[in-house]
Amino acid sequence: MNNHKVAKERGRAAVHMPCDQKKTSRINWQSQCLKARYGEHVWRLGIDAGFTCPHRSPDRQEGGCRFCAPDGNISAYQKTKTSVPTIAQQIERALIFTQRRYHANAFFLYFQAYTCTNASTEKLAQIYGNAIDVFWQTYEKLNPTHHIPPELHTSSKGPLKGIIVSTRPDCFDQEKAKLLAAYMEQGMEVWVELGLQSAHDQTLSFIRRNHGVNVFVDAMDIAQRNHLKRTVHLMLGLPGESRAMMIETARLVANTGAEGVKFHDFRIVKGSAFARGFLAGEITAMHPSRLPSLLADCLEVLPPSTEIVRLSADFRPEESINIHQPMDKHILARLVEAELARRDSFQGRMFTGRRPT
Numbered sequence: 055m056n057n058h059k060v061a062k063e064r065g066r067a068a069v070h071m072p073c074d075q076k077k078t079s080r081i082n083w084q085s086q087c088l089k090a091r092y093g094e095h096v097w098r099l100g101i102d103a104g105f106t107c108p109h110r111s112p113d114r115q116e117g118g119c120r121f122c123a124p125d126g127n128i129s130a131y132q133k134t135k136t137s138v139p140t141i142a143q144q145i146e147r148a149l150i151f152t153q154r155r156y157h158a159n160a161f162f163l164y165f166q167a168y169t170c171t172n173a174s175t176e177k178l179a180q181i182y183g184n185a186i187d188v189f190w191q192t193y194e195k196l197n198p199t200h201h202i203p204p205e206l207h208t209s210s211k212g213p214l215k216g217i218i219v220s221t222r223p224d225c226f227d228q229e230k231a232k233l234l235a236a237y238m239e240q241g242m243e244v245w246v247e248l249g250l251q252s253a254h255d256q257t258l259s260f261i262r263r264n265h266g267v268n269v270f271v272d273a274m275d276i277a278q279r280n281h282l283k284r285t286v287h288l289m290l291g292l293p294g295e296s297r298a299m300m301i302e303t304a305r306l307v308a309n310t311g312a313e314g315v316k317f318h319d320f321r322i323v324k325g326s327a328f329a330r331g332f333l334a335g336e337i338t339a340m341h342p343s344r345l346p347s348l349l350a351d352c353l354e355v356l357p358p359s360t361e362i363v364r365l366s367a368d369f370r371p372e373e374s375i376n377i378h379q380p381m382d383k384h385i386l387a388r389l390v391e392a393e394l395a396r397r398d399s400f401q402g403r404m405f406t407g408r409r410p411t
């Protein structure tokens with residue numbers, strides 16, 4: 055069976071339902087779904103919990119995927135020029151930032167940087183558990199009048215709605231899935247974010263992912279069997295990929311029944327292997343004016359229930375080599391909505407997989 059058939063066969067049990075936002079948007083935005091679930095905006099507190107990546111050198115500095123940022127893609131507001139701050143410092147900084155600026159009071163702890171399942175299950179339990187404890191200590195220090203009963207510390211009924219763990223498909227197994235499922239059983243919303251980028255083995259080999267599409271399909275299957283929500287990272291505009299190949303990638307992800315998708319547009323990040331390739335004249339990058347219709351094509355083939363986390367990469371302008379001026383994410387979102395409206399279309403219109411019953 056090819057990867058598409060395997061993905062479709064295994065993804066057909068997905069029962070994730072779209073949230074009711076069709077009146078205002080043609081895209082099933084995760085931000086709106088979370089608002090519908092919890093009655094308020096939910097913020098991701100992205101942290102670097104000190105994980106390494108099995109695909110980079112032990113000090114995290116060398117090797118890895120050719121597009122990967124030297125800092126393993128940590129949130130912009132957590133970036134420092136010196137050493138990595140402690141988890142407590144990162145959580146405090148993120149809470150102060152989101153609470154002061156947006157009056158935030160609903161959060162996900164987002165294990166974001168590098169490969170956040172790259173340790174033994176015992177060690178992972180210690181790291182996740184410690185971060186949750188630190189969240190509560192910090193939250194109570196910053197909000198002394200908000201007393202949250204301890205039984206709500208691992209329940210989505212309190213301010214901490216859940217955890218998100220970002221990882222590689224080849225660093226995820228049944229034991230790790232069970233550990234994450236235990237947080238869900240305690241009442242948290244739990245997401246695993248799997249990097250795929252492309253559903254074409256020749257592209258995965260070119261961008262040096264060091265795993266094949268079949269490994270991704272297996273990891274999605276493990277996560278689904280443990281009832282974890284799954285977000286897939288896709289990259290549009292990778293060197294050597296045609297429009298048809300990118301839509302084919304979206305179709306494969308649709309067949310897995312992924313509950314979430316995070317689109318990135320390919321950026322030549324300073325310090326990455328692709329930056330060296332660009333300077334050597336080996337690669338170039340797609341013009342952002344191609345993105346709205348390409349994203350509309352991909353959204354049309356995804357299930358209507360898949361929550362869209364974002365449509366483009368999130369780098370500061372000085373972090374990448376910008377052959378073309380990157381498009382502002384709000385402008386891009388408006389252009390994609392407009393393109394879907396022009397087609398009288400919406401996310402899921404061309405989805406051919408089995409729909410939830």
Ligand code: SF4
Pocket residue numbers: 107108109110117118119122123126167168169222249
């Ligand atoms: S797996 Fe993730 S952290 Fe590791 S090199 Fe690739 S993109 Fe970077």
